[in-house]
Amino acid sequence: MARWQPDAPGRLAAAALDLFEERGYDSTTVIEIAERAGLTKSTFFRYFPDKREVLFDRGTVTDLLVEGIASAPPAADPLDAVADALDALGRTFFADDRREFSGRRQAVLNANTELREREALKRIDLAASMIEALTRRGVPSLTARVAAKLGMLAWEIAFDQWIDIHNGEGFGPLARQALADVRAAAAVH
Amino acid sequence: MARWQPDAPGRLAAAALDLFEERGYDSTTVIEIAERAGLTKSTFFRYFPDKREVLFDRGTVTDLLVEGIASAPPAADPLDAVADALDALGRTFFADDRREFSGRRQAVLNANTELREREALKRIDLAASMIEALTRRGVPSLTARVAAKLGMLAWEIAFDQWIDIHNGEGFGPLARQALADVRAAAAVH
């Protein structure tokens, strides 16, 4: 029997999500989160740089997107490469067994401005990484920036559908469809 | 002679920008800002909800954009309406006599993550307002979302040029050109 329960950061994240749902982000104290996880404030800040970050990926969404773009077929145009990247997200980060968790988490994020701020910045940094990855494929700068913006839009659309909808569609297919729709809407202009 | 110096919020904002440039955002205390403005912490928080907000518009960028879109000619397509809105920005918020200030402010924002976060959220909320304004013109939801994303991209491009460049181009014309370029790049897809 281990002296320490395993996966302290995981327990902290779970406790935080529970508490934020129960009484809201603002009304929850880091000390309370730590206590529910059987830990202390010191340990919380050892694993997370601040209170917001406990709700964000310990994983590597950026890497998934960047690799997805890099490993797209050489003939793929920028938006096709982005579609592949979103598909990669759908196979791991937005896999179907994470749908409920993702929905709970997003509801908490939407309810608090501080958290929306953090999310907004993460998305900007993500878009920057996508632009960089597209540029490495030889895509011109402006085209890459447009593709990244449209890709993020498709992500948003697909995510909402994936969370809301009660059919069996996975994130990947939804994102591909959303991206096709976005592409069509952009071409009309 | 007035008992109180006029424009307390303005003095606070100016003092803050100076101090942030001198010693960085993190190393500057709200108390120091207030002192330099001849005021106190209490008064600072009377005018600004938090330390970040002292660098953001007391004005109404949102209103400018929304009105710009609303008052575009009925025949204008979504991106033309957005162009009109950016032009409205260029006539007031990004007027040429504010170029130096805007540059200093942006440099401070770029240097600090907390501030970049705040800016990221402001832009998202701005985009949401643009989408709403476009929708009121009868623009379909998806088209409006695409137009808002492309409009924000043109804004970013034009802003950087406006700050960097040392020719006499104003923000408005730069934004129109940027939007035209973005539109062309989006149509290629």
Added chain:
DNA sequence: GTCAGTGATGGGACTTGGTCTCATCGACCC
């Protein structure tokens, strides 16, 4: 088996952002 090293955790002092309540001060009005 004991003893030193190591990594994860706890404890508590400290700074700062942010909230709140109450006191103060000057202008203006009657």
Added chain:
DNA sequence: GGGTCGATGAGACCAAGTCCCATCACTGAC
């Protein structure tokens, strides 16, 4: 002169976040 009102100051208070040091259990060497 006294009362009201709006802007400011003063200070207590809480929570986030930083820092340093103590503690504890496990590990391996001897």
